[in-house]
Amino acid sequence: MIRKPRLFTPGPTPLHPAVLEAMARPIPHHRTDEFRAVFKECVAGLQGFLKTADDVLVLACSGTGGMEAALVNVLSPGEKMLALVAGNFGERWASIGKAYGMDVRVLKAAWGDAVPPEEAARALDADPAIKGVFVQLSESSTGARHDIEALARITRARPGTLLVVDAISGAGAMALETAAWGVDVVVVGSQKALALPPGLAFLSVSARAWERIESAKAPRFYFDLRRERKAQAGGESAFTPAISNMVALRAALEFVKRLGGVDALVKNAGTLAACTRAAASALGLPLVAPKAHGDALTALYPPSGVDSGAIVKALKAEFASTVACGQGGLKGKIFRVAHLGYYDTTDIFGLLGSLEVVLHRLGHRFDLGTGIAAAERAYLERAPAPVGGKA
């Protein structure tokens, strides 16, 4: 049987065809007007994507590089930072802070939950010396969502405290109003909702973050945002940019624009997530984040008596579909299905069909078709009949 390789992982996600085409083009030189125009178009597009007129800087690195760049530019060694840790990627904020000698305070949530904003407010009230709150919009290890709007309300009211959001997998999949909410630094990765290959990170930086950056003392060279700001104002990066990836970024942003902007992309992920949650409920697969669930991905426990690793392996072996395993404490206990980026309803129907076959083979007893039927109902509830269709 033919088995087309399909990625259902929360990064990398499937590349958009326009991205593939762009990556295959002959490479322009980066110190040319031609490329500077590409660069500036990308920055303008990213500002739209992140809903802000703040500077958006482009770095040639992975998402973690973007997180490190954000942290080392706004803190000085020994300063207090508050990491809101609800999973594997929350722990990464703490790890980067420790690597640079920050005084890392941690507020933990059980994996699958999110840290309540009021807990963060209490921690900041108890210790006004905390210089920054570091958090994930989407915690990819569990699919949980932090309430960034509420957190920004808290930090906006505290002039000495910045809000730094890892929206690497969240931006473009869930609402994020960078300027309207008042988020100081947002970090995004290319291999997520933007349907690009890995290799680029994007950072939006607010005016009050720039004030801090000018005086922050953590050591940095490649990730020095002051130098990047200067260079990128002229459509160049301080060091060699990932040229082809930038050309592809322009194509990806053009795709988002044609779709109807970032809100349309967010709605797409939300619909696919709703379909997947409905199917999971019908098939008896408990959500890892039942209360705090986001829409970038859905993390699921297997039905009782079935091993999650066997589901992941069987989807790959029989259908060449890759879903993600669990991480950290959830390793071997869950599997994760992505919605962020270039996925459509047909993709999810296809995956759910193959998941039903796999669950059936693994001995789970349910009526075949039940999951997809629930997904179809969820889709119909969210998607109004297109013009010309009968309700």
Added chain:
Amino acid sequence: MIRKPRLFTPGPTPLHPAVLEAMARPIPHHRTDEFRAVFKECVAGLQGFLKTADDVLVLACSGTGGMEAALVNVLSPGEKMLALVAGNFGERWASIGKAYGMDVRVLKAAWGDAVPPEEAARALDADPAIKGVFVQLSESSTGARHDIEALARITRARPGTLLVVDAISGAGAMALETAAWGVDVVVVGSQKALALPPGLAFLSVSARAWERIESAKAPRFYFDLRRERKAQAGGESAFTPAISNMVALRAALEFVKRLGGVDALVKNAGTLAACTRAAASALGLPLVAPKAHGDALTALYPPSGVDSGAIVKALKAEFASTVACGQGGLKGKIFRVAHLGYYDTTDIFGLLGSLEVVLHRLGHRFDLGTGIAAAERAYLERAPAPVGGKA
């Protein structure tokens, strides 16, 4: 919502990724050893694909060009030919014959049926001057299959009568034993099971067909198979070949080989066709070819009260999936879903999910999920549990 364009038409079919890559490569010159090697590899691969050691010639033309080449090389003007007409493409054999002044006899089957081999035998018995039988393996307008094995048994016993088979959409989707059955000329198109773009036609030619070709008098120049045979023996075509398509053909044949050969490709289409028929039955969509159905595609009537054109339009508008309309007398009455080529089970589950949504919107009353459940059962019956899976 994101809507990925998907072709479910019986040609063109989705291009294999290796084909896309090959088509994007810099073009070699065709009068070089490098290209001659490509050409020879392609011919060897096509012989495997068609299961014959006969000459297989490659022409730069569409499938219809291949049909014309077959006909004008084996007949002389005024000679009698028998066209077995079970649909739109059967009629094409008759049209080509008439255009070249042949004495065209026609045996018709109702659209959706196939012409029974014994009827062909009776016609040949009644008129021994008939020089060739022209027929489709898969009649793409209805999805019906002709019994080529039985027809070849009849023509093999008649030294003056050749069997010429349009397997343009049938080869690689349904069993075809060119040599073992004794088919004289087989015509194949590139944009079908081989997952290539249109632009190439392939013809296998038996020894007894070559005898006829040497003396046949119909006018031909571009399609003169004698000239092509001479040139292609040296790894060149008589006229400029479709170079990039040939490089891609080598990649496509390599894909078929890695899949397990043409039999694996045929099994794939057979499984997807069985899933689709099962879903159609569960959803109340009558087959156009209930008795003579092939596996290259499935042609379906809409449920009563629903317009087939509305289904085609809605699948395109809401999901960007293209299925084919009806042709000729079935125009506006049916729709057709392809299985030949680069499709997998996940594709079909995805299409059936979107079809259920569309049928529901168009007012057809059925339990959501019913069609996919039937497809999953059909898949499970045909596909044994992979190694490591629990039955």
